[in-house]
Every structure is written in structure tokens, then in C-alpha cells.
Amino acid sequence: xxxxxxxxxxxxxxxxxxDELAPEHAGHxxxxxxxxxxxxxxxxxxxxxxxxxxxxxxxxxxxxxxLLRAYLGEAVCSRSLVEPGLYSMTEFLAPTMIGYGTPELxxxxxxxxxxxxxxxxxxxxxxGTGSNLASLACRATRTDDGWTVTGQKVWTxxxxxxxxxxxxxRTGTPKSAHRGLTALFVDMDTPGITxxxxxxxxxxxxxxxxxxxxxxxxxxxxxxxxxQGWAVAMDLLPFERSTALWQxxxxxxxxxxxxxxxxxxxxxxxxxxxxxxxxxxxxxARSRATQHRMAAGERLGPExxxxxxxxxSTEQAxxxxxxxxxxxxVVLGDDPVSAGWRAEFLYSxxxxxxxxxxxxxxxxxxxxxxDLGSEA
Numbered sequence: 001x002x003x004x005x006x007x008x009x010x011x012x013x014x015x016x017x018x019d020e021l022a023p024e025h026a027g028h029x030x031x032x033x034x035x036x037x038x039x040x041x042x043x044x045x046x047x048x049x050x051x052x053x054x055x056x057x058x059x060x061x062x063x064x065x066x067l068l069r070a071y072l073g074e075a076v077c078s079r080s081l082v083e084p085g086l087y088s089m090t091e092f093l094a095p096t097m098i099g100y101g102t103p104e105l106x107x108x109x110x111x112x113x114x115x116x117x118x119x120x121x122x123x124x125x126x127x128g129t130g131s132n133l134a135s136l137a138c139r140a141t142r143t144d145d146g147w148t149v150t151g152q153k154v155w156t157x158x159x160x161x162x163x164x165x166x167x168x169x170r171t172g173t174p175k176s177a178h179r180g181l182t183a184l185f186v187d188m189d190t191p192g193i194t195x196x197x198x199x200x201x202x203x204x205x206x207x208x209x210x211x212x213x214x215x216x217x218x219x220x221x222x223x224x225x226x227x228q229g230w231a232v233a234m235d236l237l238p239f240e241r242s243t244a245l246w247q248x249x250x251x252x253x254x255x256x257x258x259x260x261x262x263x264x265x266x267x268x269x270x271x272x273x274x275x276x277x278x279x280x281x282x283x284x285a286r287s288r289a290t291q292h293r294m295a296a297g298e299r300l301g302p303e304x305x306x307x308x309x310x311x312x313s314t315e316q317a318x319x320x321x322x323x324x325x326x327x328x329x330v331v332l333g334d335d336p337v338s339a340g341w342r343a344e345f346l347y348s349x350x351x352x353x354x355x356x357x358x359x360x361x362x363x364x365x366x367x368x369x370x371d372l373g374s375e376a
Contacts, residue, residue, distance in 0.1 A: 001053060006068050010075055012301075020044065021081050027336025028343045031204050035119070035161050036084050039230035041076055042116030051114055059098055060111035066243075067295045074245040078254050084247035089157065091247075092239035093120045093166055100223040100232050101185065109185070123153040123167035123186070124209060124233065131148040133168065133233055134178040140169035145248065147171075147184060147217040149192075152209065155354075159195050162188050166236070167217075169231050175287075181229030185221045192216075202346035232294065234301075240355050242290045242304035245311045249284045252318050255344070256280060259318075260332040263325030270358055272324070276317045302368040312351040312358055317346035 001009075014021065021041055025033040026308035052067030077084045094113055097106050098128070112118040129135045138333025149169055159165070165186045172180020188195075192215040224232050234280055255275065260268070265358025283350035294300060322345055323330050329338040330345050352358040366372040 001064055001068065003065065003067050003071065006050075006053065006074075007071055010030075012073060013048060013050065013128070014075060014079065014081075017044065017048075018216065019175075021076075023081070028340035030095055031206060032262065034083050034086060034363040035158070037307040038082050039116035041082050041087075042090075042114065045072060045076070046115040049215075053062055053115060055094070055110070056098060058103065059094075059106050060114060065295045067291060070243070070246050070291045070295075074250040076245040080251075080254065086158070088244035088247045089120070089122075090114065091235050091244040093122060095239055096166055096183075096223065096232060097185070097237045098196060099235060100183065100228075102220065102334055105185070105220070113164075114321040118163045119161045120160055120164045120166065121159045121161075121162040121188075121208075122158050122236070123156055123165045125155045126152060133229070136168060136170060136181070138167070138169050140171050140184060140217070141183060143216075144170075146286070147182075147220050147222070149184070149186070149212045149215040150284050152211050152236045152365075154207075154209050155198075156208045157206055159210050160197050161203070164188060165210070166223065168233055171229075178230035178345040179227060180293055181233070182226050183229040183232040184217050184218050185223055190215050190217070197304040200347070201349075202343040204343070207286075236301075238300035238304040241308040241361075242287070242300055243294055245307055246287050246291055247286050249280075252280055252314060253284065254285075255322070256318055259322055259325055260326045267327075268321065272321060276314075276321050279310075279314050279317050283307075283314040302364050305356075305364040305369075308355055308361045309365070311357060315348045 009340055016285040021044060023029065023033070023037045024227050025037070029037070038130045042051060049062065051069075052060060053072070054066045055063075057063050073087060077083050077087060078200065094110055097110055101109065113120055121332060123134060123138075124136075126136050126138060129137070138153060140149045144191055147169070149167070151169070153167070154314045156165075165188055169182055169184055169242050170180055171182040171374040192213040194211040194213070196209040196211075198207045200207060247272045260273070286307055290300070290304065322341055326341055333339065333342065
């Protein structure tokens with residue numbers, strides 16, 4: 001299906017099913033409500049066929065350009081049907097399974113994720129090793145029955161809702177650094193896993209600590225080969241830092257328009273509005289170019305750090321403007337709409353941290369794209 005035909009058909013379908021797709025909760029909602037809404041939208045769009053376009057047929061998709069699924073994400077996020085960060089996790093976890101899982105495993109596991117029957121999480125960050133994955137300590141040891149995993153992960157988004165985890169572990173010696181890592185696909189109901197949600201400053205429990213105490217993982221749940229975990233991570237992270245941000249771009253555009261309509265007359269400086277709008281459109285243009293590069297079959301790499309720097313600065317700029325134009329709502333409002341603005345403003349403070357800090361991204365740009373050499 002061509003993109004123009006797909007766009008028209010999806011827009012018509014979304015309009016016709018607006019009542020069925022609409023959130024049952026008002027405003028930002030709790031994490032339970034957001035997840036229920038996400039899974040509902042994924043189920044309805046999958047069953048109607050729209051959620052299968054842009055994914056390979058061998059994993060339950062209908063084929064076609066990746067731009068098709070990008071537009072579906074844009075469409076549901078620009079209508080406030082789903083929270084973009086939650087929706088976009090499929091965009092970097094499913095390609096990892098498709099690229100590194102066995103064909104049989106991918107064919108079994110990906111369809112429930114696309115349909116919203118399952119949620120997956122990403123077990124990368126650890127205490128003290130958030131952006132330095134090469135120093136992680138969570139260890140997987142070979143036994144007669146499979147891998148035995150022991151260690152801790154932190155900032156694991158949606159772990160409490162997840163049935164599966166793409167887990168990065170150490171299987172080599174500490175001296176081997178990134179060459180000693182292996183990626184595993186773990187069932188989250190396996191004995192020995194303890195999940196502790198973390199209440200963030202915006203009031204929700206999106207992140208978790210996850211503890212692994214002699215957790216048995218079958219060898220056939222290894223993603224790629226033993227010792228190939230760094231390659232898996234370097235394949236996943238560019239998706240997390242680029243194509244998954246297209247939905248965020250749509251949401252930020254929507255929120256800026258809503259701000260301009262809701263802010264009292266004179267509350268916003270026109271010059272600041274112009275600066276933020278320019279930044280938003282620059283980010284959207286960059287993100288669009290990345291989507292088209294992926295659709296053309298180009299491999300994504302360190303250049304996606306530019307996308308990540310742009311989304312962080314854009315997200316914070318938009319919500320800084322929100323704090324100026326809707327100050328009383330953000331600080332004092334207790335209705336669902338005000339609570340939504342406040343939660344998103346607070347969450348935007350983490351934009352320069354999540355998915356790899358801004359400092360790390362700028363180092364990648366400097367060293368791997370501009371060839372400015374290593375740090376002194």
C-alpha cells in the first residue's frame with residue numbers, strides 16, 4: 001500500500017472509530033489507565049490491519065514501507081489516543097527481536113507485542129552504569145540447563161506491566177568490556193525476578209528496579225550469539241534515539257497548538273513562541289529524514305544522536321513555554337487538564353537524560369561523526 005492511500009484510509013478509519021478508540025480516563029491518567037488505553041488502541045488498529053502494515057510478513061505483518069507504521073504512530077499520538085513514549089517502545093524492541101531472535105522465536109513473539117497482548121521492557125541501565133553500558137555487571141552464567149542470571153537493572157520502563165524483557169548481561173570477564181556482553185530474551189514471570197516500581201517526580205511509576213536472583217533463561221532465548229550483546233545494543237539504541245521519536249514529534253506539535261489556544265492573551269512572548277516553533281520544526285524535519293532513511297534501507301547509527309539531542313532540547317523548550325503561558329495551571333491546577341500539563345512539564349526535565357544523556361550524545365557526535373578525537 002502506498003503512503004498517501006494509507007494515510008487517507010487510516011484517517012478515515014480513526015474518524016469513524018473515534019468513540020471506540022477514545023480514552024476512558026480524563027487528562028493524563030494513571031499508569032494503569034495509560035497502559036490499558038495503549039493496549040486497546042494497539043489491539044483495535046492491529047485487528048483492523050493498520051497496525052500490521054510496515055512490519056515483515058514473517059512476524060505477522062502485512063509488509064510495505066516502514067513509513068506506514070510511522071504514520072500510524074503519528075496519527076494516534078497527534079489525536080492524544082496514546083502516550084507517545086509508551087507507544088514508541090515497540091519501535092525499538094520489535095526490530096531487535098526480528099534482527100537477532102531466531103526466525104521461530106520472532107514469529108511467535110512479535111505478533112502479541114504488535115497487537116497489545118503483551119508488553120516488553122528493556123533491561124539495559126544499572127545503578128552507576130546508565131549511559132556506560134560497557135561497564136554493566138548483571139551476569140549470566142552458563143549451566144547445564146541454560147543461562148543463570150544474577151544482578152540488578154534500574155530505570156526499566158514498564159517492567160511491572162511486562163511479560164518479556166530484552167536483557168543485556170555480562171557473560172565475559174570485566175576486562176573484556178563490551179566484548180563480553182550477551183543479550184537475552186527473558187520471561188518476566190520466571191522465578192527469581194523481583195520488580196520494584198519507582199515513583200518519579202511527575203507522580204507516575206513508569207520506571208522500575210528489577211532484581212535477578214539465579215534466574216534461569218533457556219539458551220534458545222539468546223538474542224544473537226554469545227558475546228554479541230554489544231552489537232545488539234548498538235542496533236537497538238539508534239532506533240530508540242531516532243525512529244521512536246517521530247511519535248513524540250507529533251505529540252509535541254499537538255501540545256504546542258493546544259498551548260497557543262489555551263494561554264491567556266499576552267501570557268506568551270511572540271518571540272519565544274517563534275523560537276520554540278522553529279526548534280520544533282527543525283526536530284520534525286530531522287526526524288522525518290531519519291524515517292525516510294530507514295524506509296530506504298539505510299542502516300541507522302551514531303548520527304541518530306543528533307535526533308536525540310534535538311528531541312531533548314525541543315521537549316524542554318515546549319514545556320518551558322507551557323510553564324510561562326499556563327503558569328497557574330502547571331503549579332496550582334487540580335483538574336485533569338492541569339494535571340496533564342504539570343505531569344508533562346515535570347517529565348520534560350528528564351528529556352536530557354532518558355535514552356542516553358545529552359552529554360553522552362554530544363560526545364558521540366563529536367567523536368564518531370565529527371572525528372574530534374577522544375576525550376583528553
